[in-house]
Amino acid sequence: MLCALRKLGLFALTLWAAVTINFFLPRLMPGDPADAALARLAQNGPVTDATRAAIEAQLGLPTGNLWDQYVSYLQQVVTLDFGVSFTYYPQSVSELVADALPYTLILVGLVTVIAFIGGTLLGVLAAWKRGTWLDALPTIGGSFASAFPYFWTALLLLFFLGYVLRWFPSSGAYSVTSDPGLNWQFIGDAAYHAALPAVTILVTSLGGWILGMRNTMISTLGDDYVTFAEANGLRKRTVALRYAARNAILPNLTSFGLALGGVVGGSLLVEQVFGYPGVGYLLFNAVINQDYPLMQAMFLMITVSVLVANFLVDILYGVLDPRTRR
Amino acid sequence: MAPSRILRRAALAAVAALALSSCAIQLQSRPDPTVGDDTMLIGADTGAPFFEENFNPYLGTKRIGVNYLFEPLLLVDPISGQEHDWLAESTEVPDPSTIVFDLRDGVTWSDGEPFTEDDVAFTFDLLQQVPAFDGTGIWSYIDSYETGDGTVTVHLKEPDVPARVIIGGVVIVPEHQWADVENPDSFRNTDPIGTGPYTLGNFTPQQYSMDKNHDYWQADEVAAEHLILPAANSDLDVVTKGYDWAFKYMSNVEGTWLAASDTNSYFFPPGGTIALFPNHTREPFDDVRVRQALSLALDRRSIADLAAEGYMDPASMSGLLLPNQEEDLDPSLPDQGFVEQDRDRALELLAEAGWTLQGDRLVDESGQQLAFTITTANGYADWLRAVQEVERQFEAIGIDVSVDQPQPAGHTLAQRNGDFDLIVSSFGGTGTVYQDFNNNLSGEFFVPEGEETGNNFGRYRNDEVDAILREYRVTTDETRLRELAWELENVFYDDVPVIGMYYGGSWGLFSDRKFTGWPSEEDRYSPITYMPSALLVLTSLERVRQEGDD
Numbered sequence: 095m096l097c098a099l100r101k102l103g104l105f106a107l108t109l110w111a112a113v114t115i116n117f118f119l120p121r122l123m124p125g126d127p128a129d130a131a132l133a134r135l136a137q138n139g140p141v142t143d144a145t146r147a148a149i150e151a152q153l154g155l156p157t158g159n160l161w162d163q164y165v166s167y168l169q170q171v172v173t174l175d176f177g178v179s180f181t182y183y184p185q186s187v188s189e190l191v192a193d194a195l196p197y198t199l200i201l202v203g204l205v206t207v208i209a210f211i212g213g214t215l216l217g218v219l220a221a222w223k224r225g226t227w228l229d230a231l232p233t234i235g236g237s238f239a240s241a242f243p244y245f246w247t248a249l250l251l252l253f254f255l256g257y258v259l260r261w262f263p264s265s266g267a268y269s270v271t272s273d274p275g276l277n278w279q280f281i282g283d284a285a286y287h288a289a290l291p292a293v294t295i296l297v298t299s300l301g302g303w304i305l306g307m308r309n310t311m312i313s314t315l316g317d318d319y320v321t322f323a324e325a326n327g328l329r330k331r332t333v334a335l336r337y338a339a340r341n342a343i344l345p346n347l348t349s350f351g352l353a354l355g356g357v358v359g360g361s362l363l364v365e366q367v368f369g370y371p372g373v374g375y376l377l378f379n380a381v382i383n384q385d386y387p388l389m390q391a392m393f394l395m396i397t398v399s400v401l402v403a404n405f406l407v408d409i410l411y412g413v414l415d416p417r418t419r420r
Numbered sequence: 421m422a423p424s425r426i427l428r429r430a431a432l433a434a435v436a437a438l439a440l441s442s443c444a445i446q447l448q449s450r451p452d453p454t455v456g457d458d459t460m461l462i463g464a465d466t467g468a469p470f471f472e473e474n475f476n477p478y479l480g481t482k483r484i485g486v487n488y489l490f491e492p493l494l495l496v497d498p499i500s501g502q503e504h505d506w507l508a509e510s511t512e513v514p515d516p517s518t519i520v521f522d523l524r525d526g527v528t529w530s531d532g533e534p535f536t537e538d539d540v541a542f543t544f545d546l547l548q549q550v551p552a553f554d555g556t557g558i559w560s561y562i563d564s565y566e567t568g569d570g571t572v573t574v575h576l577k578e579p580d581v582p583a584r585v586i587i588g589g590v591v592i593v594p595e596h597q598w599a600d601v602e603n604p605d606s607f608r609n610t611d612p613i614g615t616g617p618y619t620l621g622n623f624t625p626q627q628y629s630m631d632k633n634h635d636y637w638q639a640d641e642v643a644a645e646h647l648i649l650p651a652a653n654s655d656l657d658v659v660t661k662g663y664d665w666a667f668k669y670m671s672n673v674e675g676t677w678l679a680a681s682d683t684n685s686y687f688f689p690p691g692g693t694i695a696l697f698p699n700h701t702r703e704p705f706d707d708v709r710v711r712q713a714l715s716l717a718l719d720r721r722s723i724a725d726l727a728a729e730g731y732m733d734p735a736s737m738s739g740l741l742l743p744n745q746e747e748d749l750d751p752s753l754p755d756q757g758f759v760e761q762d763r764d765r766a767l768e769l770l771a772e773a774g775w776t777l778q779g780d781r782l783v784d785e786s787g788q789q790l791a792f793t794i795t796t797a798n799g800y801a802d803w804l805r806a807v808q809e810v811e812r813q814f815e816a817i818g819i820d821v822s823v824d825q826p827q828p829a830g831h832t833l834a835q836r837n838g839d840f841d842l843i844v845s846s847f848g849g850t851g852t853v854y855q856d857f858n859n860n861l862s863g864e865f866f867v868p869e870g871e872e873t874g875n876n877f878g879r880y881r882n883d884e885v886d887a888i889l890r891e892y893r894v895t896t897d898e899t900r901l902r903e904l905a906w907e908l909e910n911v912f913y914d915d916v917p918v919i920g921m922y923y924g925g926s927w928g929l930f931s932d933r934k935f936t937g938w939p940s941e942e943d944r945y946s947p948i949t950y951m952p953s954a955l956l957v958l959t960s961l962e963r964v965r966q967e968g969d970d
Contacts, residue, residue: 125829129836131480132874133797133828136846142859143874144557150554152605182472183481184606193470245964257656258445265469265652270626369469369652371625379468384829412799 213303
């Protein structure tokens with residue numbers, strides 16, 4: 095109980111630190127949101143002082159000194175009201191995040207879970223059948239695929255499957271004519287549009303899970319209790335899964351917790367390449383436009399979910415491995 | 421199978437993949453057959469990645485389609501500089517402080533209501549009440565206005581003939597719709613009513629359509645029945661999906677856009693001058709000999725070729741965009757104001773200014789090397805390529821150059837604050853000679869370093885220029901205006917307030933498959949999709965008759 099309380103206290107402290115850094119980091123960037131908007135406009139034609147004045151009036155830039163801004167920011171964090179976005183004015187931040195989040199949660203979330211389960215199982219198999227083709231194929235294939243940069247795989251898939259062969263749509267989350275809603279037609283259409291980004295993330299992330307699991311599993315397999323279990327004549331599957339894998343999965347589980355927490359951050363490059371309206375794309379736009387309200391809300395969301403995921407994994411660890419409960 | 425063999429196969433596969441990706445795959449344009457022959461596909465409005473529905477023409481986050489919905493009183497084409505009477509049938513300047521807009525008869529709003537002087541008055545008032553909407557600052561010129569009998573008469577605070585273009589350039593919205601809007605500054609106008617050639621059709625977050633307004637006052641001039649504006653307009657989309665019109669810089673345009681279809685064409689006229697702005701409040705840039713020397717040290721052709729892949733020309737030191745503004749060019753300027761590289765002359769000028777070559781370093785009396793920083797924006801690849809070439813050319817005459825690349829917002833801030841030695845930026849492109857020079861050189865905008873300004877950020881001050889600009893504001897005589905333009909060009913050429921490098925392009929991509937009459941070398945006007953001047957394109961096109969058409 096004391097242990098859980100101590101963890102909770104640490105959690106609160108980390109949260110406050112993260113929230114504060116969230117506030118100050120964007121403001122350390124040179125220039126303010128009006129400068130960013132002006133820089134964008136200047137690309138399209140001459141801008142004058144009048145333009146700057148109009149933009150400042152439109153954005154309603156933060157007033158008061160940094161301390162006042164910080165206090166009102168803390169109020170926003172508590173009430174979860176982040177105001178209006180600068181980039182997408184007059185859209186509110188909550189509206190924007192609520193629009194983007196489902197796409198990312200389903201795309202990145204689902205793929206992360208699939209990659210974790212599939213990769214871990216393949217890792218177990220590879221370690222168990224060490225030295226055979228069942229080991230070599232997933233291990234080498236996985237590290238080969240994950241060695242490609244994310245965006246490069248994405249661009250290749252997009253170019254060949256999207257533009258040359260035209261088997262898959264080249265951008266968007268659903269067809270232009272499709273009406274978003276909970277019906278099978280829309281879900282099918284959305285899945286079709288999510289296929290290429292999903293494959294990209296899967297292909298590039300699978301290798302990590304396989305290798306992680308395989309390597310810990312191999313060292314576990316050399317332990318005495320595994321030999322003992324084998325000597326006792328237990329079924330091979332029982333030894334592999336109940337004895338070796340259960341102990342070997344701990345490091346992978348930690349990474350899984352982190353990965354799950356990071357899901358809400360979206361997959362920036364993949365979403366960019368495929369024009370997918372998820373959180374990663376939104377975050378990118380928020381950063382290049384110095385959109386403080388949007389950035390704050392999104393970084394907060396990411397930090398909190400990573401912290402919560404970590405916290406949960408910490409608790410889960412205690413359940414899986416009694417030694418860590420002290 | 422042994423791992424080593426798998427490894428070998430994997431390596432083979434990788435080589436095959438590389439070979440496949442490096443061999444040229446020629447993409448062909450394959451238009452969507454469901455898009456009709458009377459429908460134009462435009463690459464103009466790019467979602468992020470989806471569209472927000474916002475057709476308020478005064479908001480920075482507006483959809484580009486507002487430019488085809490709403491119209492100004494008069495239009496200036498930014499390329500030809502030509503003024504077109506639009507919702508005003510004529511614009512008179514009885515004296516330099518008064519502008520009379522005589523409104524066109526028979527113009528109606530897309531809901532059938534007549535367009536009157538009350539709408540213009542309402543719009544002017546709106547921009548005064550909501551300063552956030554007054555992006556061109558018309559209320560810094562207007563003292564008062566009055567309406568009557570189909571005219572709007574504007575009285576200016578002080579004589580300023582060129583201001584008619586700015587005031588006349590405001591797009592007009594209907595009073596009968598907007599008068600009821602409670603918070604205009606967050607009004608998204610999702611059901612827009614305009615006077616323009618198109619009305620809003622179907623809106624979805626990934627694309628919207630616009631339909632021809634058959635009661636448009638020049639409906640006969642409008643060829644396309646429908647417009648489609650998709651949210652995704654990547655280079656690959658534009659090349660493969662049969663776009664009719666796009667505004668886009670495309671690398672190797674011959675091998676991509678032109679090669680995709682034999683009806684494709686492009687037109688890249690200069691849209692602005694990419695230049696080095698010296699900070700006139702810092703040494704040694706306050707010395708005209710140093711500025712002249714820096715200008716002479718540049719080989720502008722190689723800079724232009726590197727920066728814009730050979731699509732754009734070196735900039736003339738007349739300060740004009742050539743050949744767009746050829747008519748305004750002083751014929752006595754040598755070689756149309758183009759300055760050739762002359763290192764010997766540059767070194768002579770620098771020696772007069774106190775910098776002599778010692779070995780390969782240019783030093784002053786105390787042995788200090790001439791050193792400065794060039795500031796450019798991170799991520800603007802063409803600017804960076806230009807700066808790297810400039811750096812090389814300056815270093816060749818013994819100057820120690822460093823390059824600073826803040827993010828675009830940081831670059832804008834440095835520019836506004838005067839926190840730079842030399843900064844890369846662009847100027848010109850308004851279409852009028854006066855505006856181009858006034859924005860950049862007028863002493864009225866002078867502020868010391870540390871204070872912010874959006875105009876004349878080089879902090880240039882020259883009484884001669886200010887006198888010419890003042891006279892410009894009160895002059896209506898065409899001949900005198902031309903002489904004044906020539907005088908400005910000569911000051912620019914001799915005093916080098918800004919070091920022009922090369923022209924930034926206005927990137928028009930067109931297809932003659934369904935429509936013809938696009939801007940071209942022979943018919944020079946602006947290919948821009950995202951400004952009111954796009955109305956000129958939409959009213960200049962003609963349908964290409966297909967076989968089987970009657």
